[in-house]
Every structure is written in structure tokens, then in C-alpha cells.
Amino acid sequence: MTHLKVDLCIIGAGSAGLSVAAGAAQMGASVVLIERAEMGGDCLNAGCIPSKALIAAAKHAYQPQHGAAFGVEDTTPQVDFAAVKDHVRRVIDTIAPVDSQERFEGLGCTVIRADARFVSRTEVQAGDTIITARRFVIATGSGPFVPPIPGLDGVMVHTNETIFDLRDKPDHLIIIGGGPIGMEMAQAHRRLGCAVTVIEGAKAMGKDDPELAAIVLDRLRGEGVAIMEDAKAERVSGGEGGAITVHTSKGRVTGTHLLVAVGRAVKVDGMGLDVAGVDHDRKGITVDANLRSVSNKAVYAAGDVAGGLQFTHVAGYHGGQLVRALMFGLPARARTDHIPWATYTDPELAHVGLTEAEARKRHGDKLTVVRSEYAHNDRANTEGRTTGLIKVMVVGGRPVGASIVGHLAGELIGMWAMAIANKLKMTAISNTVLPYPTYMELNKRAAGAYFSPKLFESATVKRVVGLVQRWLP
Ligand SMILES: Cc1cc2nc3c(=O)[nH]c(=O)nc-3n(C[C@H](O)[C@H](O)[C@H](O)COP(=O)(O)OP(=O)(O)OC[C@H]3O[C@@H](n4cnc5c(N)ncnc54)[C@H](O)[C@@H]3O)c2cc1C
Numbered sequence: 394m395t396h397l398k399v400d401l402c403i404i405g406a407g408s409a410g411l412s413v414a415a416g417a418a419q420m421g422a423s424v425v426l427i428e429r430a431e432m433g434g435d436c437l438n439a440g441c442i443p444s445k446a447l448i449a450a451a452k453h454a455y456q457p458q459h460g461a462a463f464g465v466e467d468t469t470p471q472v473d474f475a476a477v478k479d480h481v482r483r484v485i486d487t488i489a490p491v492d493s494q495e496r497f498e499g500l501g502c503t504v505i506r507a508d509a510r511f512v513s514r515t516e517v518q519a520g521d522t523i524i525t526a527r528r529f530v531i532a533t534g535s536g537p538f539v540p541p542i543p544g545l546d547g548v549m550v551h552t553n554e555t556i557f558d559l560r561d562k563p564d565h566l567i568i569i570g571g572g573p574i575g576m577e578m579a580q581a582h583r584r585l586g587c588a589v590t591v592i593e594g595a596k597a598m599g600k601d602d603p604e605l606a607a608i609v610l611d612r613l614r615g616e617g618v619a620i621m622e623d624a625k626a627e628r629v630s631g632g633e634g635g636a637i638t639v640h641t642s643k644g645r646v647t648g649t650h651l652l653v654a655v656g657r658a659v660k661v662d663g664m665g666l667d668v669a670g671v672d673h674d675r676k677g678i679t680v681d682a683n684l685r686s687v688s689n690k691a692v693y694a695a696g697d698v699a700g701g702l703q704f705t706h707v708a709g710y711h712g713g714q715l716v717r718a719l720m721f722g723l724p725a726r727a728r729t730d731h732i733p734w735a736t737y738t739d740p741e742l743a744h745v746g747l748t749e750a751e752a753r754k755r756h757g758d759k760l761t762v763v764r765s766e767y768a769h770n771d772r773a774n775t776e777g778r779t780t781g782l783i784k785v786m787v788v789g790g791r792p793v794g795a796s797i798v799g800h801l802a803g804e805l806i807g808m809w810a811m812a813i814a815n816k817l818k819m820t821a822i823s824n825t826v827l828p829y830p831t832y833m834e835l836n837k838r839a840a841g842a843y844f845s846p847k848l849f850e851s852a853t854v855k856r857v858v859g860l861v862q863r864w865l866p
């Protein structure tokens with residue numbers, strides 16, 4: 394058995410673990426980084442990157458069929474599904490060196506490729522190495538939750554861990570779960586030529602503003618994705634030639650392939666957390682506002698396993714907060730009110746801060762909701778992207794939330810994320826001069842919609858202007 398004594402031991406080399414490791418090692422701490430599977434974790438290997446690469450291929454399949462409005466004849470492209478998967482693989486391989494063992498060893502980390510588990514409150518074993526550390530970061534992420542639906546174990550079930558490796562095009566893909574994974578995968582597969590049915594137990598895209606989500610759902614339905622809502626998957630059965638039937642509270646659907654996307658299960662099993670005295674539950678490690686275990690002060694958690702929002706940018710944010718806490722002894726104080734998210738359907742759906750419903754509940758009459766429609770944006774008109782809108786929730790002259798549905802919503806939300814993170818006023822947006830014609834002007838128009846009534850419908854302003862005009866030379 395080898396023994397190592399270090400400042401910091403990080404378990405998991407996904408977005409969260411890598412962010413902490415890179416920062417801590419470059420600031421001079423001795424760091425052990427342990428990963429039992431592929432470097433880069435879910436985002437690189439089975440999450441964000443393959444899904445966005447697949448969506449990009451699907452856009453290429455879709456666009457040639459919709460050029461007529463621009464005077465370009467519609468054509469039906471031939472999709473080589475296996476070649477699409479080659480493209481997905483190439484993108485992963487291109488990005489992989491940034492997350493690689495070699496790169497992190499170059500930064501000064503000791504990288505161990507093994508399963509890690511606590512053997513005491515201050516020691517972790519990985520393979521034949523025992524690591525004693527002043528601090529530990531658990532960044533073990535999450536995996537697909539596969540619910541105990543009767544019959545599921547009797548058919549071939551895909552999750553995000555296998556769907557990107559599928560090289561034969563599904564004739565009919567059934568997706569259980571209408572969250573971000575389900576809806577992104579539904580549209581991508583439909584555009585690549587599959588029949589797709591989504592079975593959602595409650596409301597599809599149910600974590601987003603329902604008015605904006607409805608615009609995405611209309612679009613997907615218009616493209617031929619069948620979406621069943623309030624239809625809980627109750628039983629699954631197999632049939633001849635690999636056919637799969639999902640029985641729901643609203644009837645049954647038969648397809649050729651099944652993707653389960655009903656949420657995530659955090660990875661904490663077999664880690665010796667009880668030996669280390671680290672409290673945890675179904676949502677992950679129980680941490681305080683500083684991402685520190687409430688029951689073992691030497692242990693911190695970051696990313697999906699920290700029990701909050703499950704996004705790569707949150708994992709990165711946790712990483713930054715922990716570097717600050719672990720290297721300088723400053724409080725981490727992870728906020729959540731300024732965290733944006735985006736779902737990369739077409740149109741995209743993005744959000745930051747309070748939704749309209751949450752803002753109404755919290756702020757009542759003090760809330761103003763302003764809107765800006767894509768149909769009034771010149772750039773959107775030139776590109777035929779006029780479906781969409783922005784809603785901004787404003788209290789006391791400052792944005793407290795923004796929701797966007799439309800082309801590039803994931804990019805546009807950045808301006809509101811910056812405003813909320815830095816507690817900027819609406820004037821910070823309205824004072825900004827933007828290039829014309831851009832989609833970004835939608836944000837400025839929303840800020841304009843906030844000030845317009847105050848300027849153009851105010852008797853006081855009219856009186857002052859009248860007086861000034863009388864006295865101006
Ligand atoms: C299909 C899909 C699409 C997504 N798209 C987006 C998106 O567009 N944008 C976005 O922000 N987020 C997206 N996400 C979410 C994002 O992937 C996760 O939030 C992010 O990967 C979490 O990072 P993490 O470091 O917490 O965990 P992970 O990336 O899961 O990394 C944890 C690592 O720990 C390792 N590990 C676990 N247990 C042990 C152990 N005992 N010993 C050693 N190693 C261990 C695992 O092997 C893994 O490599 C998507 C997720 C999925 C599934």
C-alpha cells in the first residue's frame with residue numbers, strides 16, 4: 394500500500410472536480426485527483442458535449458428542408474446516422490485534452506485512476522493508495538435515475554450513458570421524461586429522421602415558465618414530435634422483433650427504442666461516507682452555504698452531488714467558490730439567485746433568477762413585468778426567427794429574473810445573468826449601446842419597455858418638457 398499526504402484530495406474528475414483541481418494546483422497546493430472512469434465526467438462524455446453536437450447535426454438536417462421562404466429550394470438531405478455519431482465522437486475527442494490526465498499532471502496534480510472510498514474521517518483509499526488530506530472535495534456527480542417501472546428490466550433501455558453510442562437510427566424512439574434531456578433529444582432525433590414520442594408524467598419542461606415552455610412544445614409538435622403530458626409511464630413490455638410498448642395512464646405507445654430521462658441519481662454509494670461521518674441523502678451530500686459537509690468539517694462537495702442545481706456552469710461556479718475557500722480560508726457562500734440555465738431546443742429556452750410566478754408571490758404589487766417580442770426585432774425578421782419573447786421581472790428598478798424563449802436565448806440570457814449577479818439597475822441595460830441589427834437589442838428593448846411608460850406616459854415629464862421648451866433659446 395502506498396501512502397500520500399496532501400493538502401487536498403478531490404474525488405471525481407468531472408466539471409466540478411477539475412475546476413477545483415486546476416485552481417488549487419496552480420496556486421501551489423498539493424493535490425490528488427481521483428477518477429474511476431473517463432476524465433471529464435458526464436458533461437464531456439455523456440452530457441452537454443455529445444448532446445449539443447447531436448443537436449448541431451440535427452440542425453444541418455433540418456435547415457435544407459426549410460429554405461423556400463428565403464427563395465432557396467427545399468431539399469431533403471440524406472442522414473447517415475453512424476456518421477452523425479462519428480461527428481459527436483470527434484467533438485468529444487477534440488475537447489478531451491483539456492480535461493485529460495496529462496494536462497492535470499502537467500498542472501502539478503497527482504491523478505489516480507481508481508474507485509475512491511473513505512476508510513476514515515481523514516483518509517481515502519483509491520486502488521492501492523491511501524491518501525491523507527487536510528481537506529477533501531467530493532465531486533462524484535450523478536448518473537441517470539432509472540425508476541422501478543414494472544417491465545423495464547425486460548427490455549433494452551437507453552440512458553444518456555448509451556444513447557450517443559447508438560449507430561443505427563431508431564425507427565421510433567420513445568422517451569420517458571419531458572425535462573431538458575428528453576426535449577433536447579426528442580427534437581434532435583426527430584430532425585435526424587426518427588419518429589419520436591415523449592411520455593411525460595406531469596408537464597413537459599415543467600421547471601420553466603409555462604407560457605414560454607408552450608412555445609417550445611408547439612414547435613416540437615409542429616415538427617412531428619408526439620408529446621404526451623400527464624401520462625405517467627406505468628409499465629413496459631417487450632414484443633416481437635425488439636418492439637417496446639410503454640403503458641401509460643393515458644394509453645400505450647409502441648416503438649423500437651426507449652430512452653429514459655426522468656432525472657438524476659447522485660453518486661454516493663460505496664464511498665464509505667458513513668465511515669467518514671459525512672451526512673447525505675437522496676439529493677446528495679448535506680452541505681452548508683459554504684459547500685462544507687455539516688457533519689465532517691474536512692469534507693466539501695461540489696457539482697451535481699452537492700444537492701442543488703445540476704449544470705456544468707454550476708459545477709464550475711462551485712469549483713471557483715471552493716478554490717477561494719480552500720486556498721485562502723474565505724467563506725465560499727455559494728449563491729443561487731443569479732444562476733442561469735438554458736435548454737438547447739430550437740427555439741432555445743433560457744432563464745435566470747425568479748420566474749414571473751415566483752416574483753409575483755415574493756414581491757406582489759412591487760413587481761413590474763416587461764416584455765420584448767422577437768417579432769419586433771429587425772435581425773429576427775431578416776432571418777425569419779420571429780417566434781419568441783423575453784420577460785423581465787423588475788423590482789425597484791432592478792431585474793430579479795428573466796426568461797427568454799427564442800433563437801439564441803442561451804446567449805441573450807447572459808446580459809440578465811450579469812445584471813442580477815452584480816445587482817445592476819435596468820439603466821445599465823438601457824444605457825448600453827448595442828450594434829444594429831442584433832438579437833441582443835431584444836434585451837435593450839425590454840429595458841426600454843420598463844422606462845417608456847415612465848417617460849412617455851408621465852404628466853410630470855410632459856409638464857417639465859413644456860416649460861423647458863418655452864425657455865429654450
Ligand atoms: C444528456 C445531458 C445533457 C446535459 N447538458 C447540459 C448542458 O447543456 N449544460 C449544462 O450546464 N449542463 C448539462 N448537463 C448537466 C451536466 O452534465 C452536469 O451538471 C455536470 O456534468 C456535473 O458535473 P460534476 O463534476 O458534478 O459531475 P460529473 O461530470 O458526473 O463528474 C463526476 C465524476 O466523478 C467520478 N466518480 C464518481 N464516483 C467516484 C468514485 N467513488 N471514485 C472516483 N471517481 C468517481 C465519475 O466517474 C465522474 O467522472 C447535461 C447532462 C446530461 C446527462
Ligand SMILES: NC(=O)c1ccc[n+]([C@@H]2O[C@H](COP(=O)([O-])OP(=O)(O)OC[C@H]3O[C@@H](n4cnc5c(N)ncnc54)[C@H](O)[C@@H]3O)[C@@H](O)[C@H]2O)c1
Nearest residue numbers: 570571572573574575593594625626654655656703735736
Ligand atoms: N441544457 C441543459 O442545461 C441540460 C440539458 C440536459 C440535462 N440537464 C441537466 O440534467 C438534469 C436531468 O435532466 P432530466 O431531463 O433527466 O430530468 P428532469 O428532472 O429535469 O426531468 C425529468 C422529467 O421526467 C418526468 N418523469 C419522471 N418520472 C416519470 C414517469 N414515470 N413517467 C413519465 N414522466 C416521468 C418528470 O415529471 C420530469 O418532467 C436536468 O435537471 C439538468 O440539471 C441540463
